[in-house]
Structures are given as C-alpha cells and as structure tokens.
Amino acid sequence: MAFPKADPELVIWFKQFAQGFATHAPALGFTAAEVTSVENDAQMLDFLISDMLPTYKAALQSRTAYKTLIKDGPLGATAGQIPAAPELLVPSGGRARLHGVHR
Numbered sequence: 001m002a003f004p005k006a007d008p009e010l011v012i013w014f015k016q017f018a019q020g021f022a023t024h025a026p027a028l029g030f031t032a033a034e035v036t037s038v039e040n041d042a043q044m045l046d047f048l049i050s051d052m053l054p055t056y057k058a059a060l061q062s063r064t065a066y067k068t069l070i071k072d073g074p075l076g077a078t079a080g081q082i083p084a085a086p087e088l089l090v091p092s093g094g095r096a097r098l099h100g101v102h103r
Contacts, residue, residue: 003095003098007049008049008050010045010049011042011045011046011049011050014041014042014045014046014098015042015046017038017042017098017102018038018039018041018042021035021038021101021102022035022038022039025038025101030101034101037097037101038097038098038101041094041097041098044094045094
C-alpha cells in the first residue's frame, strides 16, 4: 500500500494507522516500544504539519514586517521580541520507522 504523498492526507493516514497499530501490534509480534514510537511519530507529524508549519508561515510574515520596521520604520518605533523556536521532541526518520513497522 502506498503512503499518501500530500502532507494533510499523510497526517490523517498516520494517525489512523497508529491507532490500529496499537491494537494489533502485540498479536503481530511488535513491542510496546515500537507502538510508542509509531504513536510519537504520528503525534509529531500532526504537530509539524497541522500546527508548527502554519505557525511558522504566519511567523515569516510577521518577521518580514519586523525586518521592514527595523530597516525602514519611523525613528523610535518599538518592534518587540522575536520568539524562540521550539525544540524537536522525536528523532528524524519517522517515515523510515513507519516503513519498518508497516508490513
């Protein structure tokens, strides 16, 4: 079975797979650690595609406006703080790990 190529569809598919995998994994010989890994990967992918990327796209627009204000804005205007980037919580290679458990 081919994985969805478009990110939004992949998120839906991955979340559904993770739910089913958790149910059937023990009978198929997978460990609890493998189930947790699939669940974590699905959650992180959902966060990245559904939350972080849209947030960063909006932040890009905000930072571009910030740069324009600093560069060309009126003298004495305050620009505020630029927020720090979040830390990555799971290792890379989620799709490869998924291929390892989706047989």
